[in-house]
Amino acid sequence: MRSEDEMFGLILGIAKEDERIRAVYMNGSRTNPNVTRDNYQDYDIVYVVTETASFLEDRNWIEKFGELAMVQEPDSNDLGFGMDVDYSRSYGWLMLFLDGNRIDLHIQIKEVTEEEYTLDTLTIPLLDKDNLLPAVPPSNDSGYWVKKPSKNWYDGCCNEFWWCLNNVAKAMVRDQMPYAMRMYHETVHAELDKMLEWYIGVQTGFKVSVGMWGKYFKKYLPGELYELYELTYSDYHNLWESVFHSCELFHTAAVFVADSLSYEYNQIDEENMIRYLKKLRTDSLTS
Template sequence: MRSEQEMMALIINRAKKDERVRAVYMNGSRTNPNVRKDIFQDYDIVYVVKETEPFINNDEWIHGFGEILMFQEPDKNSRESGMETNFAESYGYLMLFKDGNRIDLHIETNEHMRKHYLSDTLTVPLLDKDNCLPSISAPTDSGYHVKKPTESMYLSCCNNFWWCQQNIAKSIWRDELPYAKFMMECVVRQDLNRMVEWWIGTNTNFEVSTGKVGNYFRKQLPASHWNTYKATYSDDNYENMWAALFSSGELFRQLGKDVARDLSFTYPSQDDENMTEYLNQVRALPSDAKVIFE
């Protein structure tokens, strides 16, 4: 596996030799001083180019970075899915190499760079042939810190978390596994994760990042909360899914009350109590039940 020094030299030297490339910068985890380096970190690289079209029309140039195991063109896939894209401004290549390294390389015009360069606080300039890159501060993950919620954001999160649990309950009773798992992992978990983030934020003065989809929850939560969080994941067994659902409610309740106290909000206890009663009722229903409540 090529070292970081070898990869960075390759990335910069290829840009130096290609007159079409006018500047290079990097963002992502490799620029974050608070992230521990490991063998799976991508190289998130941007080449500022005169035009994108010559690169897109002949992609043989990407093979100069190494022997490719697999690659993806996310912008091309997005367009195929019906999303609006502008290849003339920017285009991306995700490359996984046979030695295990990965480069996420985007090419963009100078105009596109000027619109977006300063928006990411984890940006490091690597090469600037024309002095076109704006001055930027040292990289910091401050732009990714947990943001303090407003009370309306907090209440909306609580409401959606408890409301959507009835969808999971009825799906389990109906033996509709895909919908039950979808609601748990794609809807309810989003609100649970949001509350976890806010709890971490209130305990760190909102000066930390929790990573993508809670990457750092394990090290930022006390062991008791982390163990409860782990218990919110289940397999396809419905009894285990019920247990995970109640674990999610237990954790959300604990953290939600703490956040409400710290931010002078009011936790919606009545919604919590009412939905918990409903869940217990549905869990006890026989498969041939004719009514939910007598």
């Protein structure tokens, strides 16, 4: 695997030699002082360019960065999915190389940079040929800190978690595995994750980031809660157990958040849904 120095030398060397590239900056985990460094971090790079067309006409130009294992072009995929994209303003290549390095490279014209550059708190300028990049504070993750929930947001999370469990239970009784698994993992579990974010936010004064999809939960949750969290994931045959582990963990986190923020937790909804779930689990075992 090429070293960090080699990768930055390559990224900046290409930019310095190409007159179409006027500035370079970086976002992502490599700019975050709170993230533990490792060899698997992506290089999230933006080239500010005079135009995008010539880069798109010669798709082989990205081979300058190394031997490619696989490439994804999100903007091309978005267009294929029917989304509105404008290649003349920006375009991106996510590149995984045979040596294990990965570069997420985006090109954008100056006008896009003027709109977006100061929006991401995780930003470090690397090259500026024309002094077009405005000054930004030292890179930090404050833009990604857990947000304190309003009372309505908190209530909505609780309601969605408990209500959608009835859909999971019915699907399991009917042995509708695809629906049960997606409803549980994509809807119910998402609300559990949200409540755990708030739990961590309360514990830390809402001044930390838990990362995308809670990837830093293990760092911030107490050990016993994280062990319980691990039990909320399972295969279909053990889904009932995972559901009840989720209920236990959600209760613990939601009550703590409510007490800390002077909100009221709807214990009645929980008790009624737990009773319903137990009934349907019994039905599923006897059917």
